Amino acid sequence: MTEPARYLSSAQRTIRMEAEAVAALESRIGGEFEKACELILKVSGRTVVTGMGKSGHVGGKIAATLASTGTPAFFVHPGEASHGDMGMITADDCVIALSNSGTTPEVLMLVPLLKRLGIPLISMTGAPDSALALASDAHINTGVDVEACPLDLAPTSSTTSTLVMGDALAIALLEARGFTAEDFAFSHPGGALGRKLLLKIDDVMRHGKAIPRVSEHTPLADALLEISAKGLGMTTVTAAGNDELLGVFTDGDLRRALDEQVDIKNTHIGDLMTRSPATVHTGMLAAEALRIMEERHISALVVLDEEQKIAGVVNLLALLEAGIA
Incomplete structure (x- = not known):
């Protein structure tokens, strides 16, 4: 041998x-x-x-x-x-x-x-x-x-x-x-594991005036300005005068609209938005938001509060910067 x-x-x-x-x-x-x-x-x-x-x-x-x-x-x-x-x-x-x-x-x-x-x-x-x-x-x-x-x-x-x-x-x-997994995270607050198990969506989401927001009657041209100004590649669409989420309009929706040669000045965003979009809720773990994004192949999620009103928007870049991905 x-x-x-x-x-x-x-x-x-x-x-x-x-x-x-x-x-x-x-x-x-x-x-x-x-x-x-x-x-x-x-x-x-x-x-x-x-x-x-x-x-x-x-x-x-x-x-x-x-x-x-x-x-x-x-x-x-x-x-x-x-x-x-x-x-x-x-x-x-x-x-x-x-x-x-x-x-x-x-x-x-x-x-x-x-x-x-x-x-x-x-x-x-x-x-x-x-x-x-x-x-x-x-x-x-x-x-x-x-x-x-x-x-x-x-x-x-x-x-x-x-x-x-x-x-x-x-x-x-x-x-x-x-x-629980959250109990485990409290014993491991440092490093990637702690971040994944402890960080909540509330900690990384855009909120307040940083949320891209237009009403359903907003012309597409104005909605594009809002998307550009907020830099998330999307905007929430609400009922006029309140925070009730009706839908979202994303870069993907824009490409489809341009393929159909829509009139961007006279077409309302409500006619082009994606209705019933994927959402998450305040208090949810950021890692869970990442899983939803990966499964649905999307880069942003609207965050709703307990009253189902818009509380914020979380995107993939924010999760990457927080060390979740």
């Missing part, structure tokens, strides 16, 4: 072994997992995750996933907890302790302290009969038959198994809490 082939064979074996370890987790989702969820949902404080070594690295990720999906959480290093960081844990919290062997000294040292505080203790180990598992209020078995490491020493399949179980716990709690 050539050297490159050995690389590929080793990688494929590792992936296969870890996939098998993860697949075996599904059958372990039962009463103990349910109890863990209920314990976390009942506490008024936070979920504290702890673990040593590789389990600690995995624990940091699990804590971050919990925190970003509606379960307030943070990671505490068990070694540091013995030297002052226990003060970060209160009687209102619960603890998730990770240890593949269930015998990690630094983690076991915390157990009597947690018991004195009366804190619910949830453990994830690969040893259901271990000291940590037996001391826990709920134990989730994340054990694997063999590590992907050919020496069966380096934590590989076991850490993957624990990480996936942590994700399963976070998502079960997310759904139990009714956590």
